[in-house]
Amino acid sequence: MNTLKSWRFWLLNVGVLAITVINAFIINHDLPFIGHNKTFGVNRVIEHSHWVEGAPVVLTNHFSQVDINHTGDRFGDGFSLEQELIDIFKVHSIDRSQNPIDIRNKIALSKLLHFRRYETITHCSGQSSKYCNLWLVWDAQNSAPYRTFIGVRVADSELISDKLQPNLQTRMVKTYMLLDSNIYRNLIGDPNGN
């Protein structure tokens, strides 16, 4: 038996070596995992990740009781907040019966951006992308632990997740806010008054 004279033996070794080199040095690849993580609380992990489904979790992280209305239907003119997350993270109530209020002609966006606390994306429809931007807006100076958030539609903006990917042309998408009802009342008026 002379292994070194076997062409199969050499084919095996050269093949495996070539593939190892290609895998390690030639084919483009990203990091298999990430380091420097110090977050192990599930609520905080979700908040830090800017997850497409994460809005209810972020709100309940910051407030003792959260009520949400005017989200509409994600397959219509509204946006998605997953029921499982609403239930698991104990959002007090959600009313999807009415579409988000269109405030594009009611107030300058710059006045609201001042209060923007969190940016994420959400599922929606009626455009080329299945994602819309979703901003969570509340007044951090107000210490009230009970908050009601109203779904509103504002001017389209560049899709946040596109901006994170280099070499990708960013798309303009529908943009919604979950707006603290106190801010709504102070800056726009009665949400039920239109």
Added chain:
Amino acid sequence: MVTEFAVLLLISLGGIAIAWQLGVKNLWLSVPVGLMIAVFIRDVLFSTMNMVNQRWIGAFSFFSILAAGLVISAWQAGRGLYKNLLLGAGIAILAVISTRVLGFTGTPHGDSLWILTFSHLFDINGNIGYLNGHTAIKRGFSYPLLLALGPSGQYLSGMTPYIFGALGCLVIWAVRELTVGAAKKRVLWISAALFAMTFSTVMPVRAIFYINGHTLTAVGMLAAAVTVAVAVREYHITRDQVLVICLGVFTASTSRVEGILMAAVIVLPLLAQPWIRRREIMWIITSGTFGLTMWLATYHSYIINATHLPWYVFMAIVIGLGLLPALKIFDWIRTRSTVIAMVFMALIFIAAEVKFPKALHKGNQAIYDNLMGGSGRWGWFFVGLVIVFLLGRMRRLSPEHKALVQICVSIVLASFLVKMLDGGQFGHPTLGRTGWSDSLNRMWLQSFAIFLVTALVGLVQNDKIWGAEDKAKA
């Protein structure tokens, strides 16, 4: 961090100690079997206590059983057990250090966050009825249950790398078990080559910290597959081997929704043997059907609700139907079931490709991009696998190698069908999309270890590679 060390050590050592009591004394097998025992105890206790709305007792009794197992085994086994315990403790400590001290964590992914959400629900003793939809059922049962054992409000971060460590131990056991009598130099040479080919690519390394049930499913699948192959080789199955297969089938069936199908195709080469006893068939199948139905019942799943049956009637029917293959009248089909299943799955796959060419064209392209073009982060791993399979023994296969090849082919076909069914149930059959996070692309994490072990056996057993052609012919 101290809580995490304590919890993971107890899970590891308790599982290994109970495995010892049950007759699993092999060093490398003890860690994965200990893990699967912990999975079984955790699932059953949680589900049972959930029925009486006392889930908090589930975790308490889980730790109590593991601690009791550890104390009793340590007392009875004396010195014999310490190597296994040291190995388990070493892996557990390294796992916790890697996540809590070095700060390594998995690549961010939506499925990971869903899983953490469910583990949070278990942690806070929330209403399990929230998990009755298809979102929850696709993310598994056993894995989020294990993660929920972390410090209050946190997940058990070391569990994921520990599971990968257990998979590594299982691979070492599999290689040793399947190459008994082979030249050691061949085994070491091939092992080193396949190791380099595997860990030079992203996905297998990603699996170390990636928060998902794939690696746990892989542990169950590999344990079952290798034990099946060994039993087929020896024309005999021992009580310990039945235990390992049952634990593997249970673990696979409860950690991913497709796990029961994968477990089924893995055990077929064994169930098709004419010499297997009927009670062994029943034990093996029931370990899968019991696990799956228990999971569905605990989640108040829409699948049970759709039948309008009480959960216990649903369980009884599924478990009862699972016992049918053990009947004598099904022997003709049973003994040919491996080939029948492969042909059946291949025909469905071809029929779907013919009927839905447009819908599946994108998926076919995605498979190519993911597995050959680098988009799936597998590099040229699968190109390499094809090469090593072709260089392996191709004719007059040994019984264990033949069983493993059948398992590999069946797993590939089953993975394609599961992916098609995922979209197909909503009228849109698909074979996935380009990118590492595609579910079919991630499903290979469950089976790549089986492919590697099969390739290794084929290479080691092919004398022509080692320049011993004449001897092989003789």
